[in-house]
Amino acid sequence: MTKKPDIKDLERIARDIRVDILKMLACAGSGHTGGSLSMVELLVGLYFYKLRCDPDRPLCETRDIFILSKGHGCPALYAVLAHMNFFKKEELCTLRKAGTRLQGHPQKGLPGIEASTGSLGQGLSVANGHALAARLDKDKKRVYCIMGDGELDEGQIWEAVLTAAHYKLDNVCGIIDNNKFQIDGRTEEIKNLEPLKEKWKAFNWEVLEIDGHDLKEVTAAYDKAETIKGKPTVIIAHTVKGKGVSFLENQNKYHGVAPTQEELERAIKELKG
Numbered sequence: 001m002t003k004k005p006d007i008k009d010l011e012r013i014a015r016d017i018r019v020d021i022l023k024m025l026a027c028a029g030s031g032h033t034g035g036s037l038s039m040v041e042l043l044v045g046l047y048f049y050k051l052r053c054d055p056d057r058p059l060c061e062t063r064d065i066f067i068l069s070k071g072h073g074c075p076a077l078y079a080v081l082a083h084m085n086f087f088k089k090e091e092l093c094t095l096r097k098a099g100t101r102l103q104g105h106p107q108k109g110l111p112g113i114e115a116s117t118g119s120l121g122q123g124l125s126v127a128n129g130h131a132l133a134a135r136l137d138k139d140k141k142r143v144y145c146i147m148g149d150g151e152l153d154e155g156q157i158w159e160a161v162l163t164a165a166h167y168k169l170d171n172v173c174g175i176i177d178n179n180k181f182q183i184d185g186r187t188e189e190i191k192n193l194e195p196l197k198e199k200w201k202a203f204n205w206e207v208l209e210i211d212g213h214d215l216k217e218v219t220a221a222y223d224k225a226e227t228i229k230g231k232p233t234v235i236i237a238h239t240v241k242g243k244g245v246s247f248l249e250n251q252n253k254y255h256g257v258a259p260t261q262e263e264l265e266r267a268i269k270e271l272k273g
């Protein structure tokens with residue numbers, strides 16, 4: 001039987017993670033704000049409820065695997081890993097500084113980082129590799145991979161979508177942070193993805209569609225994905241770029257721009273109420 005998620009607790013963690021993301025970015029003076037904030041609940045639901053991992057043994061062989069394919073959103077992942085005690089929270093303020101383990105895009109070597117990403121389009125292929133290896137090893141591990149909606153412009157994603165379906169990789173769970181924006185504007189205007197659900201279905205994936213900021217829906221989707229056999233599952237999570245701070249939401253100029261000190265103070269006031 002699966003345990004029940006404590007939604008209030010997860011919501012509190014998500015708020016703390018948002019504060020940490022904004023502090024890190026403001027301190028670095030650069031980085032990707034919008035796409036970090038849009039996937040906070042997707043990460044919190046995964047790490048604090050579903051993912052089997054052990055910060056004291058980050059390379060434990062039977063662990064579940066998480067790949068952040070949209071690597072530019074790594075401030076969110078770093079904040080989550082620090083809250084999980086993969087490394088000390090004090091290290092968060094080294095984001096993007098010379099010599100840091102917290103590079104502007106994730107690099108293996110930092111505990112909890114399973115793949116060096118940042119060049120978009122590659123993560124699902126890496127996830128498939130882990131999933132196939134787990135099958136050969138008769139290991140029950142599950143493999144999760146977050147992609148961006150703009151990232152789906154990459155042809156390699158669709159090759160990996162075919163591969164996972166061909167090998168019936170039911171231990172793979174793709175998650176799309178569908179925040180409707182990419183680097184240069186609205187995804188709909190730059191390269192329309194719709195009908196997205198039908199595309200994944202046509203490629204023989206099980207498709208779950210959720211509000212990606214509702215932790216009840218997020219955790220329920222992770223539970224449901226585990227029950228789907230014989231094919232991979234994708235969760236299309238509808239999200240808001242810059243979620244949680246009024247003046248950042250849907251403002252794509254913050255795609256790759258950090259908040260100023262003044263904006264940080266305003267944002268924290270808003271988040272902490």
Ligand SMILES: Cc1ncc(C[n+]2csc(CCOP(=O)(O)OP(=O)(O)O)c2C)c(N)n1
Binds near residue numbers: 072073118179
């Ligand atoms: C191969 C590759 N091409 C271009 C980029 C530059 N780039 C960084 S973020 C981004 C937009 C991605 O959009 P999306 O996946 O929707 O990310 P989000 O909205 O979550 O920030 C682009 C094109 C890159 N990192 N990798």
Ligand SMILES: [Mg+2]
Binds near residue numbers: 035148150177179182
């Ligand atoms: Mg996007």
